[in-house]
Amino acid sequence: MFDIVSFLVSWFPIFSIYAILALCLNMEIGYTGMANFGLVAFYAIGAFVAGYTSMTIFLSFYGYNYPIYSLDAIITMGKIAGRTPWLNISVFILSLILAFLVAGLAGYLVSFPTLRVGPAFLGITILSFGEMLRVFMKHFQPTGGSYGLLGIPHPFAWVSDPLIKNLLFVIVTLVILILVFIYFELLANSPYGRALKSIREDEIASLCLGKPVPRIKAELLFVASGVSGIAGALYVFYLGSVAPDMFVTAVTFEVWSMVILGGRGNNMGAILGALIFSLLNRATAILNFIFLDLLIDPNYIRWMITGILIIIVLMYRPKGILAEKTVKTDAWRIFGEAQRDWDRITAMIQVANRYLKRAFHWLIGRETK
Numbered sequence: 224m225f226d227i228v229s230f231l232v233s234w235f236p237i238f239s240i241y242a243i244l245a246l247c248l249n250m251e252i253g254y255t256g257m258a259n260f261g262l263v264a265f266y267a268i269g270a271f272v273a274g275y276t277s278m279t280i281f282l283s284f285y286g287y288n289y290p291i292y293s294l295d296a297i298i299t300m301g302k303i304a305g306r307t308p309w310l311n312i313s314v315f316i317l318s319l320i321l322a323f324l325v326a327g328l329a330g331y332l333v334s335f336p337t338l339r340v341g342p343a344f345l346g347i348t349i350l351s352f353g354e355m356l357r358v359f360m361k362h363f364q365p366t367g368g369s370y371g372l373l374g375i376p377h378p379f380a381w382v383s384d385p386l387i388k389n390l391l392f393v394i395v396t397l398v399i400l401i402l403v404f405i406y407f408e409l410l411a412n413s414p415y416g417r418a419l420k421s422i423r424e425d426e427i428a429s430l431c432l433g434k435p436v437p438r439i440k441a442e443l444l445f446v447a448s449g450v451s452g453i454a455g456a457l458y459v460f461y462l463g464s465v466a467p468d469m470f471v472t473a474v475t476f477e478v479w480s481m482v483i484l485g486g487r488g489n490n491m492g493a494i495l496g497a498l499i500f501s502l503l504n505r506a507t508a509i510l511n512f513i514f515l516d517l518l519i520d521p522n523y524i525r526w527m528i529t530g531i532l533i534i535i536v537l538m539y540r541p542k543g544i545l546a547e548k549t550v551k552t553d554a555w556r557i558f559g560e561a562q563r564d565w566d567r568i569t570a571m572i573q574v575a576n577r578y579l580k581r582a583f584h585w586l587i588g589r590e591t592k
Contacts, residue, residue, distance in 0.1 A: 230505075232389035236461045238501040239396035243454040245481040245493035246407050247447040252479075253487035253547070254411055255443055256423035261349030262451055262478055264356050265330050267470035269322035269452025271360065274372045274465040276318045281376055284310060292367030300374035305381040315378035315460065322456035323449040330448025335441050353472060360467040371466030375459055396457055403450055407490050419443065420488075480529050484536055486543025495545055503528060 244266060251257045278291040278300060285303050289296040305311070337348045361369040378395070382388040410416050421429045422436055430436050459465045481500045486492025507525040536544060 228386070232386065232393055234501065234505050235393045236396045236457065237504070238497060239400040240454045240458050240461070241478070241481060241501050242400055242494045242497035243403050243457075244451055244478045245485065245497045246403055246490055247451045247454075248478050249482050249485075249487065249490060249493040250407055250411070250419075250443060250447050253482060253489070253493070254416060254419040254423060255440065256426075257440060257444070258346035259349055259444075259447075260346040260472075260475055261333075261351070261353035263470045263472060263474040264333075264349065264353030265326040265448040265451040266455040266458075266474065267353075267356060267360070267467070268326040268329050269455030270459045270465045270470070271366055271372075271455075272322045272325045272452065273318035273456035273459045274375045275366055276321055277314045277376055277460075278372060278374065280314050280317075281310070290365075292364070292370065292372055297374040300376060304374070304376040308381040311376060311378050311380055314376065318460075319453055319456050322452040326452025326455070327445040327449025330451075331441055331445040334444045335437075350472070350475075353470075353475065357467050357470055367466070369467060371464060371469075373464045375463050375465065377463060378460055392461065396461075399453065399457065403453075404490060404494065411490065415439075480533060482543075483533055484544060486540075486545040486547065488547030489543065489545045492543050492545035492547075496543075499532070500529070 244262065248259060248262055251259045275291065278296065281300060281303060282289060282291065282296060284307075285299075287296070287299055289299060333349060333352050334345060337345045360366060366372060377388065377392070379388045379391045382391065411419070418429070418434055418439060421432075421434065422439065426436055477500065481496030482493055483496070484499055485494065485496025503525055507522060510524070511522075540546070
């Protein structure tokens with residue numbers, strides 16, 4: 224029998240993480256026109272910062288000096304993870320903050336030198352940085368090298384009931400997703416958001432109008448990269464482990480698929496794209512479990528279906544399922560209403576003009592007879 228509660232507690236955190244990443248990319252490409260092909264790098268930075276911070280603090284607090292990647296550390300973490308609830312919560316919050324700051328700073332430092340040379344170079348630079356970071360982490364011993372870190376403490380490890388523990392984590396991820404969505408919505412519909420759109424539409428014109436384009440781009444990359452780092456931290460606490468090969472370049476293009484499907488320049492569209500992709504991901508995972516001897520790898524089936532969906536959406540809804548909404552400022556409302564009134568008057572004049580022409584032709588016809 225299908226257990227809807229178990230399905231939700233296992234699926235919803237992944238959906239929330241995907242949605243946060245999609246919102247970050249949507250702010251970059253959808254609102255500002257910056258093609259970030261290395262989003263996974265900042266996702267990975269947040270994940271490793273959270274994993275390293277949490278394990279280091281826990282082992283130090285209880286007086287253990289094991290390397291955090293060692294087998295002794297993993298076994299010890301399994302014993303001490305749920306002893307002190309306040310420590311779990313404090314470490315979780317601290318890890319989220321550090322993940323945001325470190326990932327945001329990395330995004331700022333990596334992208335700032337390339338902001339003045341065009342969007343294509345920016346995308347390629349960040350893409351290269353992401354792959355270099357993954358290879359570096361595979362050989363970085365303090366975080367376990369290619370094996371990564373295991374035994375990362377769950378923020379609610381002190382809760383004995385597994386279902387309640389997972390439900391609490393679902394609530395946390397939901398709250399963070401809502402906060403990120405509200406923040407990006409307020410940002411997009413503010414004067415700052417309209418400056419982002421002006422950069423997207425015509426960067427040179429924005430520069431001519433006095434907009435500090437490089438600074439605005441750097442600020443946005445700091446925020447978006449930092450929030451991506453929070454998503455990485457949530458992913459680590461959800462899985463309880465982190466390894467370099469979890470952050471391959473394909474993850475970035477999964478997020479791109481979400482934004483393209485849902486709709487660029489629309490935060491609700493980004494969430495819709497994450498919903499579609501996460502459900503498709505879970506469906507193929509179930510398919511893989513049911514049909515173990517399937518000739519085709521279900522992961523390939525997922526990519527095939529995703530590709531077909533993208534083709535259909537681009538054919539019939541080029542701007543995505545939920546197209547970008549008009550920003551309704553006070554000026555828009557005034558001139559928009561005036562435009563609607565003018566359109567009504569114009570339509571009435573055209574109708575009256577047609578009737579006058581008919582009457583004129585009718586009168587001329589009578590005089591001719």
